[in-house]
Amino acid sequence: xxxxxxxxxxxxxxxxxxxxxxxxxxxxxxxxxxxxxxxxxxxxxxxxxxxxxxxxxxxxxxxxxxxxxxxxxxxxxxxxxxxxxxxxxxxxxxxxxxxxxxxxxxxxxxxxxxxxxxxxxxxxxxxxxxxxxxxxxxxxxxxxxxxxxxxxxxxxxxxxxxxxxxxxxxxxxxxxxxxxxxxxxxxxxxxxxxxxxxxxxxxxxxxxxxxxxxxxxxxxxxxxxxxxxxxxxxxxxxxxxxxxxxxxxxxxxxxxxxxxxxxxxxxxxxxxxxxxxxxxxxxxxxxxxxxxxxxxxxxxxxxxxxxxxxxxxxxxxxxxxxxxxxxxxxxxxxxxxxxxxxxxxxxxxxxxxxxxxxxxxxxxxxxxxxxxxxxxxxxxxxxxxx
Amino acid sequence: xxxxxxxxxxxxxxxxxxxxxxxxxxxxxxxxxxxxxxxxxxxxxxxxxxxxxxxxxxxxxxxxxxxxxxxxxxxxxxxxxxxxxxxxxxxxxxxxxxxxxxxxxxxxxxxxxxxxxxxxxxxxxxxxxxxxxxxxxxxxxxxxxxxxxxxxxxxxxxxxxxxxxxxxxxxxxxxxxxxxxxxxxxxxxxxxxxxxxxxxxxxxxxxxxxxxxxxxxxxxxxxxxxxxxxxxxxxxxxxxxxxxxxxxxxxxxxxxxxxxxxxxxxxxxxxxxxxxxxxxxxxxxxxxxxxxxxxxxxxxxxxxxxxxxxxxxxxxxxxxxxxxxxxxxxxxxxxxxxxxxxxxxxxxxxxxxxxxxxxxxxxxxxxxxxxxxxxxxxxxxxxxxx
Numbered sequence: 226x227x228x229x230x231x232x233x234x235x236x237x238x239x240x241x242x243x244x245x246x247x248x249x250x251x252x253x254x255x256x257x258x259x260x261x262x263x264x265x266x267x268x269x270x271x272x273x274x275x276x277x278x279x280x281x282x283x284x285x286x287x288x289x290x291x292x293x294x295x296x297x298x299x300x301x302x303x304x305x306x307x308x309x310x311x312x313x314x315x316x317x318x319x320x321x322x323x324x325x326x327x328x329x330x331x332x333x334x335x336x337x338x339x340x341x342x343x344x345x346x347x348x349x350x351x352x353x354x355x356x357x358x359x360x361x362x363x364x365x366x367x368x369x370x371x372x373x374x375x376x377x378x379x380x381x382x383x384x385x386x387x388x389x390x391x392x393x394x395x396x397x398x399x400x401x402x403x404x405x406x407x408x409x410x411x412x413x414x415x416x417x418x419x420x421x422x423x424x425x426x427x428x429x430x431x432x433x434x435x436x437x438x439x440x441x442x443x444x445x446x447x448x449x450x451x452x453x454x455x456x457x458x459x460x461x462x463x464x465x466x467x468x469x470x471x472x473x474x475x476x477x478x479x480x481x482x483x484x485x486x487x488x489x490x491x492x493x494x495x496x497x498x499x500x501x502x503x504x505x506x507x508x509x510x511x512x513x514x515x516x517x518x519x520x521x522x523x524x525x526x527x528x529x530x531x532x533x534x535x536x537x538x539x540x541x542x543x544x545x546x547x548x549x550x551x552x553x554x555x556x557x558x559x560x561x562x563x564x565x566x567x568x569x570x571x572x573x574x575x576x577x578x579x580x581x582x583x584x585x586x587x588x589x590x591x592x593x594x595x596x597x598x599x600x601x602x603x604x605x606x607x608x609x610x611x
Numbered sequence: 612x613x614x615x616x617x618x619x620x621x622x623x624x625x626x627x628x629x630x631x632x633x634x635x636x637x638x639x640x641x642x643x644x645x646x647x648x649x650x651x652x653x654x655x656x657x658x659x660x661x662x663x664x665x666x667x668x669x670x671x672x673x674x675x676x677x678x679x680x681x682x683x684x685x686x687x688x689x690x691x692x693x694x695x696x697x698x699x700x701x702x703x704x705x706x707x708x709x710x711x712x713x714x715x716x717x718x719x720x721x722x723x724x725x726x727x728x729x730x731x732x733x734x735x736x737x738x739x740x741x742x743x744x745x746x747x748x749x750x751x752x753x754x755x756x757x758x759x760x761x762x763x764x765x766x767x768x769x770x771x772x773x774x775x776x777x778x779x780x781x782x783x784x785x786x787x788x789x790x791x792x793x794x795x796x797x798x799x800x801x802x803x804x805x806x807x808x809x810x811x812x813x814x815x816x817x818x819x820x821x822x823x824x825x826x827x828x829x830x831x832x833x834x835x836x837x838x839x840x841x842x843x844x845x846x847x848x849x850x851x852x853x854x855x856x857x858x859x860x861x862x863x864x865x866x867x868x869x870x871x872x873x874x875x876x877x878x879x880x881x882x883x884x885x886x887x888x889x890x891x892x893x894x895x896x897x898x899x900x901x902x903x904x905x906x907x908x909x910x911x912x913x914x915x916x917x918x919x920x921x922x923x924x925x926x927x928x929x930x931x932x933x934x935x936x937x938x939x940x941x942x943x944x945x946x947x948x949x950x951x952x953x954x955x956x957x958x959x960x961x962x963x964x965x966x967x968x969x970x971x972x973x974x975x976x977x978x979x980x981x982x983x984x985x986x987x988x989x990x991x992x993x994x995x996x997x
Contacts, residue, residue: 241651242646255822260628265934303685331843343701344702429853437648437854438825454685455688457717467687467815469824471858472857539653
């Protein structure tokens, strides 16, 4: 693994991941002699095409689908935009209804707002205190013109899983398409498009140890969308543009590595995350866990220290890299839309830390991070109430 | 330069280019320790953001614009789609008129066809026998609802330049936006957005020795488009998605190298191309030059051997990589839309070869390629008329 210097502890794997050495290795030929255009008919081009198709097979193997159901994109945001805009008939947007939920990523919510501006109807379902959508609410929201339900697999901030399999039973019964933004789930937990029952699924390479700038979209055989990028006939007409051979090869390798390491990674992440959680809850009085304590990503810990500012906690710990859940301005707190939808009180939300472990971590690092955080909170509390 | 094996001669630089070693070198840090997310506020993230911003400066320097006018995309196709769809109000597509021409790349023509389906009006102007648009025809086509003129800078097949500066004088006088797909021009000739007078300009990284999967869009200060990819606020809200740090760094380096090498590259390409042209015209009776003999890219040679099949000429020369201009099927010839728009007769078009030199070539290679092609054509003609 490409580790940050020993003195640094990276606990922000949901923001992005280091590039796996096997991923880098898979990319190198295409940065050197194998520079052909996959559309060219001579061997140099054919080998580039074969590289892309081999990568497609690796992605398909991780998702449990056919390679012909995998389309490469520039990342999770493009995958999401492709589905959300691609199911709408722009000539008659008002005839289209999309159902999503309040804790989705901006790459789902903002395309939806764009569609609303065009005249489409979008229902944004609420979530409960753990950040979960109620499948019954999905069912009730479906109307004759409902074209798509888009519900994420796991939340990027809290790690909370959505009840996708239950939702897919409903959408299938009603004949409605189902999309899931699985950017945070793929590579961290087993993701199988059949058991999920989804029609579309978005993958973001840089969340699973491939570089930023590559993603994939699963499109179930027999389903289709209008392309977001029109042009030449690459990706069987779904996505124009000369193939990103280098990064596709990287994503393929990342998916292979994720498949091979899945069981060990899952257990290892969970052990580190649980240990971190234990240290923090033992050492910090009044600490709040955000998200579903059980049904969540094995690497994600989202906690709040009521009354303190998350950014100030972290700014005192230069060696620790992590995220917060709110930004404090002079006169107000701007809470993440996820915590807001979960109705986390402002005084709690302002002290939120998102700590996400990954392959760059060791148990020793995580324990060190836990001790640092406990000491830092104690120090800040002492300063506050001397 | 990453050269193909010595026995191979790559004359297809308009299809794609090898990755320059300086480009690869600029990318490597971001494939190793510098894996941060540019949106993260700690030093690892800040350095990634600085890498992207440094690359943006390099692109801007090559185009003669401000860094704030450069937006990274996944490539030329996305850049073109962003402009063409981004200037249209999808709520009132019928109020929008776009003017383009018949020899544009599919990444311009196909988005236009999509817009026509939505109700927009698109005028596709014809070209003359050299592949040039008449600026007067542009002027005549402009009507009150004309929103955009999109005319390429140099054609990918023939290399023919379009009279962009003349067209921009017209569009500016009429208050119409001007876009140019400069995918084939950037890196081969000096491209300056001010002297061209364009409002939008598309760049494709892999045409100038950066990898496939990265591009840029120039958007003149004060002009704007609706994003193609909605989501988080990357690229100042114009293009959502975690930045492709690795390939952006590569494109930045490619632009720097192109700027540094421009004068020498331009002369060198032209010398090789002209020598190749000379050898072919000396050795092949009846050879036809397609495109403008003077006003064209310095690296591009598009010629036709009437009566022979381009693909068959090349298939007999395993060491030579180049493109054709038509595909022959059992009962018909499918000519490239560019040659078709130039009214090249079918018997001529079927024998078209696109030979595009670049940094991977030496003069000796090009002369060898010329001799091989002359001998091959002679051989085929002898077989035909024994």
